[in-house]
Amino acid sequence: MSVEVVGLTRRFGGTAPALDAVNLSVRTGEFVALLGPSGSGKTTLLRTLAGLDFPDAGEVRINGRSVAEVAARHRGIGFVFQHYALFRHLSVFDNVAFGLEVRPRAERPRRSEIAARVRRLLELVQIPELERRYPDQISGGQRQRVALARALATEPPLLLLDEPFGALDAQVRKDLRLWLRGLHEQLGITSLFVTHDQDEAMEIADRVAVMRAGRVVQFDEPGVLLDRPTDAFVAGFLGETNRLRCTVSGGLAHFGELPLPPVPAEGTDGPAVAFVRPCDLVAEPSPGGSAGCAVHAARHDGRTTHLLVRAGGVILDGVPAAGWTSPRRGEPCRLRVQAARVFPAHGDGG
Incomplete structure (x- = not known):
């Protein structure tokens, strides 16, 4: 699933725009990082793609189709939040199954199909033994895997991740980002993730969109960003x-x-x-x-x-x-x- 952002602008009150005429083109199956300092517009862009926020100007096209009038739940997008947003009163199994269970009856798979899909996903994210536990009984890294499995349960062709490892310690972050890259290569889902961690972006993304003050200042492969920065901000922001x-x-x-x-x-x-x-x-x-x-x-x-x-x-x-x-x-x-x-x-x- 391709993503095209054209002239996207978003303002909150009388402040400087959170997004300032952003243009971005993501190819089908690509893994893209949105990287920049706090306040650069990364999360606002991601939420706008998901349909959780709405632009004041510009357009979002998913697979060539404008989604201006498409509700978030109909965009075919999986979203992984920084703080997991798991239901504490539901088991790991039921958290992953939730998106399938709440579908309209005509679109809902049979209960046996839901169970089989949930267990396949728990195998995929390498936590099958945790299905009966509750979120407060597992580690932060395990909760992040549950959140990812839940996002994948509806088989979205587009996956959005907002600082998915931000609440984890350094070693867990490193392990999970390598695992996530491997999972992406296995599934081939078009993915965009927000991060302020340069190592994270450069290590696992196909291309990185460096953002500053609501704009994408450079969008390139990691090696190009380091070797041929377009301006002084990119040159000073990336690497030592x-x-x-x-x-x-x-x-x-x-x-x-x-x-x-x-x-x-x-x-x-x-x-x-x-x-x-x-x-x-x-x-x-x-x-x-x-x-x-x-x-x-x-x-x-x-x-x-x-x-x-x-x-x-x-x-x-x-x-x-x-x-x-x-x-x-x-x-x-x-x-x-x-x-x-x-x-x-x-x-x-x-």
Whole structure:
């Protein structure tokens, strides 16, 4: 099921729009993340797709059909809320069966069919042994799986998830997002999920829509977002980066008093901001100490050794040059910039 959002605008009172002429096109079977800071419009967009909120302007098309006049329950959408919204007085089995049990009699499957479908779903989400328990008798991660099974019970071709792992601890989040990606590949349902967790979005989504102030500022595959951000906001928002003020002149970005060599930069001359990822800032020993930099500390992220380098009164995050195996605190060094993304200083985030 494809989703097309055209010029979607939503205002609440006299404030700035929660959605500001949003355009978004999601392909059938795609897994899309809506990523952005709080207040960027992610949940409002998701609720509008679900029919739980209504735009002031623009259109939502599902499978090419406008759903402006289609009630939420008739849109064929499964919705998973951040806080599960399970019925505490119903067992796991009855929570999952609920959407089927409340269908009009003519559309309701036979009781035996409902039972068989519920048990298949509990197998699918790997909690078949919990069907007789109640929500307050199971863990947060298990409740999230129940909520997902309930959303899938009506066999929706479109699944919407609003911060589905937001209430869980870090390790459970990591386990469940890997599991959810595998489930998506198994079922092939078009899915959109809201998150403010960059790692979550980049790890499991096919494409990520980065939102800010009610707009989609870039919609691309994770690798493209990191390698070719469209503006300073995206460059600074995604991943770890050194944000450095500079001046562009003659096709080069100059860093003023910072002891960094100039780097190539496109665009007009003038004040700018450069984003240099730690992997692109290489520190190498400088025995004479003339480079004006010194090792401040070393840290490990589990995969890479990072060097925190004091340079011109600021601390920069980089990596040691190949072969420099044991840099010491206070050891003189020089920095080399392998790549930078440079934007005008008046741009977003500048």
